[in-house]
Amino acid sequence: MAGTEELIAFPSKDEMLARSRQYWNPDKTQFWVDSGVPLVIDRREGYFIYDVEGKRLIDVHLNGGTYNLGHRNPEVTAAVTAAMQRFDIGNHHFPSLARTALAEALISTAPPGLTKVVFGSGGGEAIDIALKTARHATGKRRIVSIAKAYHGHTGLAVATGDERFANLFLADRPDEFSHVPFNDLTAMEDALRGRDVAAVIMETIPATYGFPLPAPGYLGAVKKLCERYGALYIADEVQTGLMRTGELWAITKHGIAPDILVTGKGISGGMYPVSAVLVSEAAAGWLTEDGFAHMSTFGGAELGCVAALKTLEITCRPEIRSMVYYIADLLGGGLRRIQRAHPDWFVGIRQDGLVMGLEFGHPQGAKFVMQRLYENGVWAIFSTLDPQVLQFKPGLLMTPDLCGELLDRVAVAIGAAHRDAGAAGGRKP
Amino acid sequence: MTVVGQPISVDLLTDPAGVPRARAMLQRAQWAAQAFGTYDKGTVDRIVHAAAQAGAARAREYAEWAVRETGFGVAEHKVIKNLASSTGLVEAYAGHDYVTPRIDPVAKIVEIPRPAGVVLALTPSTNPVATVFVKTLLALMTRSAVVVSPHPLARECSADAARALASAAVAAGAPDGSIQVVDEPSVPLINALMADERTSVIVATGGTAVVRAAYSSGNPAIGVGPGNVPVLVDGTADLAKAATRIADSKSFDNSILCTNESVLIVTEAAAGTLHRNLKRAGCHLLEPADRDKIRDLVFPGGRFDIRFVGQDATWIAEQAGIRVPGTTRVLLAPFRLVVPEEPLAHEKLCPVLGVVTVPGDEQGIDAARAVLRIGGKGHSAAIHSTNPATIMAYGAALDVLRVAVNAGSSLGSAGLETGLAPTMTIGTGFFGRSSLGENLQPKHLVQWTRLAYHSDPAEAFGDFAGLDPWQVPAGSVPPYPLASNLAGQSLSSTPVPATGPAAPARSDVETLRAEIRRVVLEELRALTGGDARG
Numbered sequence: 001m002a003g004t005e006e007l008i009a010f011p012s013k014d015e016m017l018a019r020s021r022q023y024w025n026p027d028k029t030q031f032w033v034d035s036g037v038p039l040v041i042d043r044r045e046g047y048f049i050y051d052v053e054g055k056r057l058i059d060v061h062l063n064g065g066t067y068n069l070g071h072r073n074p075e076v077t078a079a080v081t082a083a084m085q086r087f088d089i090g091n092h093h094f095p096s097l098a099r100t101a102l103a104e105a106l107i108s109t110a111p112p113g114l115t116k117v118v119f120g121s122g123g124g125e126a127i128d129i130a131l132k133t134a135r136h137a138t139g140k141r142r143i144v145s146i147a148k149a150y151h152g153h154t155g156l157a158v159a160t161g162d163e164r165f166a167n168l169f170l171a172d173r174p175d176e177f178s179h180v181p182f183n184d185l186t187a188m189e190d191a192l193r194g195r196d197v198a199a200v201i202m203e204t205i206p207a208t209y210g211f212p213l214p215a216p217g218y219l220g221a222v223k224k225l226c227e228r229y230g231a232l233y234i235a236d237e238v239q240t241g242l243m244r245t246g247e248l249w250a251i252t253k254h255g256i257a258p259d260i261l262v263t264g265k266g267i268s269g270g271m272y273p274v275s276a277v278l279v280s281e282a283a284a285g286w287l288t289e290d291g292f293a294h295m296s297t298f299g300g301a302e303l304g305c306v307a308a309l310k311t312l313e314i315t316c317r318p319e320i321r322s323m324v325y326y327i328a329d330l331l332g333g334g335l336r337r338i339q340r341a342h343p344d345w346f347v348g349i350r351q352d353g354l355v356m357g358l359e360f361g362h363p364q365g366a367k368f369v370m371q372r373l374y375e376n377g378v379w380a381i382f383s384t385l386d387p388q389v390l391q392f393k394p395g396l397l398m399t400p401d402l403c404g405e406l407l408d409r410v411a412v413a414i415g416a417a418h419r420d421a422g423a424a425g426g427r428k429p
Numbered sequence: 430m431t432v433v434g435q436p437i438s439v440d441l442l443t444d445p446a447g448v449p450r451a452r453a454m455l456q457r458a459q460w461a462a463q464a465f466g467t468y469d470k471g472t473v474d475r476i477v478h479a480a481a482q483a484g485a486a487r488a489r490e491y492a493e494w495a496v497r498e499t500g501f502g503v504a505e506h507k508v509i510k511n512l513a514s515s516t517g518l519v520e521a522y523a524g525h526d527y528v529t530p531r532i533d534p535v536a537k538i539v540e541i542p543r544p545a546g547v548v549l550a551l552t553p554s555t556n557p558v559a560t561v562f563v564k565t566l567l568a569l570m571t572r573s574a575v576v577v578s579p580h581p582l583a584r585e586c587s588a589d590a591a592r593a594l595a596s597a598a599v600a601a602g603a604p605d606g607s608i609q610v611v612d613e614p615s616v617p618l619i620n621a622l623m624a625d626e627r628t629s630v631i632v633a634t635g636g637t638a639v640v641r642a643a644y645s646s647g648n649p650a651i652g653v654g655p656g657n658v659p660v661l662v663d664g665t666a667d668l669a670k671a672a673t674r675i676a677d678s679k680s681f682d683n684s685i686l687c688t689n690e691s692v693l694i695v696t697e698a699a700a701g702t703l704h705r706n707l708k709r710a711g712c713h714l715l716e717p718a719d720r721d722k723i724r725d726l727v728f729p730g731g732r733f734d735i736r737f738v739g740q741d742a743t744w745i746a747e748q749a750g751i752r753v754p755g756t757t758r759v760l761l762a763p764f765r766l767v768v769p770e771e772p773l774a775h776e777k778l779c780p781v782l783g784v785v786t787v788p789g790d791e792q793g794i795d796a797a798r799a800v801l802r803i804g805g806k807g808h809s810a811a812i813h814s815t816n817p818a819t820i821m822a823y824g825a826a827l828d829v830l831r832v833a834v835n836a837g838s839s840l841g842s843a844g845l846e847t848g849l850a851p852t853m854t855i856g857t858g859f860f861g862r863s864s865l866g867e868n869l870q871p872k873h874l875v876q877w878t879r880l881a882y883h884s885d886p887a888e889a890f891g892d893f894a895g896l897d898p899w900q901v902p903a904g905s906v907p908p909y910p911l912a913s914n915l916a917g918q919s920l921s922s923t924p925v926p927a928t929g930p931a932a933p934a935r936s937d938v939e940t941l942r943a944e945i946r947r948v949v950l951e952e953l954r955a956l957t958g959g960d961a962r963g
Contacts, residue, residue, distance in 0.1 A: 004472070037561060074449075075449050097436065156760055172734065213912050213913065213914045215914065216914065243913075246909065246910040253912070277807055298611065314449075316452075317610075319450070319453035319454055319457040319606070320453065322457050322460070322461075322605050322606045322907075323453075323456060323460055324910065325605065325907035325908065325909065325910055326457075326460040326461075326463075326464070326605075326907045327460075327909070328910040329907040329908055330911070332913070344487055349913060350913060350914075351910075351912070351913040352910065352912035353910040354910075360664060393931075399451075399456065400459060400460060400463045
């Protein structure tokens with residue numbers, strides 16, 4: 001595109017990767033090359049991304065739902081382009097037109113009981129805001145999360161998650177952060193019984209852990225335990241929200257009205273970063289006591305707010321809900337057909353709407369599948385904290401034709417990965 | 430501070446207002462059509478009946494609503510049209526089957542009916558609800574999804590009628606989104622939808638401009654031209670019956686159907702008796718001075734004034750400052766020569782009927798041809814005669830594709846009083862720049878996949894008897910996306926790492942599922958203000 005060429009130009013992909021190793025992130029750059037996914041994304045449109053060498057991929061990673069509405073969704077792009085004729089990031093100290101409009105739009109579509117919105121610039125910051133809010137509201141310090149949870153990499157958020165990311169930076173805080181096994185109510189009650197817990201924070205379906213589904217009634221019971229022991233319930237809806245499960249917020253499918261709800265990623269259509277924390281009136285006390293208590297220059301950036309307003313409006317259209325049902329039904333059925341051909345390899349499908357985790361019968365199974373999918377024109381990522389599970393996250397606006405094409409490619413890739421895994425050895429069920 | 434509350438015009442850079450939403454409707458319709466195209470005959474019949482019943486049940490309400498909203502027509506007559514276009518239509522096609530494959534062992538061909546897909550239905554202001562009914566039911570009979578774009582003048586009644594049919598159809602098992610309606614129609618929006626690649630076929634009823642735009646869209650289109658109906662009465666006709674039928678037809682819904690009579694051509698032999706009978710039937714013959722007043726009023730500057738569409742004859746007379754009997758249903762406006770500069774020879778969607786007297790049948794046919802040179806090619810004509818030779822000559826000479834014989838044209842040509850297909854969309858064929866030559870009917874929205882065997886007698890034809898490629902849908906389409914560990918599928922062979930409670934018994938799962946549904950629906954209702962399906 002004119003204008004970017006003079007800023008961004010490399011003689012070759014290899015040269016670009018070399019400089020990426022040199023100046024950016026040597027380990028990450030090399031990891032993808034070694035994984036057989038030497039992807040450098042250039043052009044992108046709808047649910048397609050194109051490598052710099054022209055290879056087309058259907059994106060079912062979507063950066064955890066960031067691109068729910070597709071890459072460069074024309075309506076969101078137009079909204080941000082129009083907004084740039086009038087707004088920039090804005091001044092975070094003042095009441096803002098865009099922030100106020102978005103806050104109102106979020107509250108009017110939120111589960112009951114949420115009344116105030118605090119903005120951040122990304123998911124991690126939003127989680128930190130949520131945890132700080134809970135601590136202020138309860139006067140308690142301890143936070144309970146799920147073992148293998150993932151809520152981001154900022155100061156408090158990283159301490160809620162897996163030790164892999166916390167210990168490296170000496171950021172674990174075992175005295176303040178407890179991890180309990182998922183779907184284990186006894187462990188949860190044990191963690192809460194001391195009444196020193198400010199909040200339980202839960203992804204409605206833990207994404208980075210491979211989307212294990214909450215057992216029927218589990219989340220509702222956790223919420224009741226929170227009420228019994230004076231802790232708040234924080235719903236991390238960064239990956240499960242925004243209609244991916246067929247409801248705007250997945251937590252409502254469990255009949256839960258959370259005390260705090262966190263959204264990020266897809267909320268601004270992948271065009272300009274913004275995140276938001278929706279807070280109940282009871283938990284929102286610090287906003288009255290000292291509104292300057294959390295500050296963020298880029299938090300609730302106005303361009304992001306405009307992107308989010310448009311994204312939310314699109315996402316709430318009845319047509320989108322209907323399409324999500326159709327897509328979930330078609331892809332679910334198609335995946336089950338593929339599964340029947342490889343029952344001992346493609347061992348499980350965890351699905352709630354368009355949130356899907358595909359389980360394979362090898363500890364690193366999803367990495368084989370990821371590589372074969374890449375070869376066959378599909379980009380999906382393994383679950384970092386459970387690499388036997390592939391995260392499979394199709395977009396909300398997929399067409400019937402694109403779903404058919406996707407299933408064809410997936411069937412071939414899963415078959416090929418089956419052979420790869422067999423050749424590589426390892427556990428076979 | 431003028432900026433507060435002033436919206437950012439974010440749509441300016443892409444599409445006109447409402448277009449993105451309407452495009453989403455087409456995409457939803459594409460999904461619905463894909464599901465609908467696999468439905469079996471029994472389910473389709475149930476859906477069609479349910480939708481038709483829902484329309485018929487509110488025929489009067491919609492008739493009154495349409496008159497109130499558009500200011501056109503006669504509510505009593507619209508009730509008749511609404512019934513004819515709902516349950517009447519379904520009865521008319523009761524024996525028809527657009528779902529089951531046909532087997533022709535002689536030709537060694539199997540024909541599998543396949544729906545059009547996504548039908549974009551443009552509906553008019555003149556017959557708003559009846560047209561919504563017809564197009565929607567034709568789509569349902571043939572398993573297509575339909576997106577209705579109503580005329581802005583009749584937006585509310587049309588949209589409500591489409592929704593009434595939609596909720597009945599979906600309740601009877603139709604796929605979600607199989608009937609949708611554009612709430613804020615506009616010219617740029619309609620143009621965008623017509624050109625959208627997700628539109629399988631446009632069925633356009635409306636003015637010439639919208640029909641031509643449909644054909645220019647690049648998508649398959651069924652659009653029809655305007656009418657200008659000549660009616661010939663000769664000396665062999667039963668003149669009393671002819672008079673009644675012409676008066677009834679011309680006054681039906683105050684001439685709002687495009688099939689209504691425009692110019693009455695009567696032979697000298699029949700004129701006197703016919704006029705006496707017309708008078709008895711509520712037609713008022715205008716004196717030349719009054720005729721001129723009406724012509725100047727209804728055709729100011731030679732162009733028809735749409736203020737008079739579907740208005741009462743007595744009101745029009747009053748506007749012209751003419752006194753007519755209170756029972757007057759039709760104003761008869763005599764003129765001498767059918768030529769383009771004579772306004773009364775043009776189409777009149779109001780109860781003003783041009784009258785020309787001719788020496789005999791031949792001159793009558795010539796006059797009718799002249800009417801059609803001015804407008805209405807390919808559309809409709811009528812004749813009242815008992816002489817088959819005259820009737821045949823009339824049909825062979827006129828550039829129309831239907832002639833109502835001894836029947837009023839309004840309902841006769843529209844198939845409500847004749848054996849023609851009942852419709853609100855009259856194909857004008859190649860005479861009238863249309864791809865459709867017949868009255869619009871279900872078969873026009875079906876395409877056929879033909880399985881054709883080698884004609885070599887040695888190649889035996891397969892036994893297809895009893896084979897049905899279609900399915901009865903299982904539950905609502907699409908199903909609500911329950912989590913897979915709730916849907917009784919239990920596909921996860923690797924249980925979620927847990928030491929928690931044992932999985933609840935099946936009955937508990939069922940109870941829980943019902944409870945979740947209830948909670949979700951309640952919340953949805955709260956969020957969407959009642960429309961739980963969204």
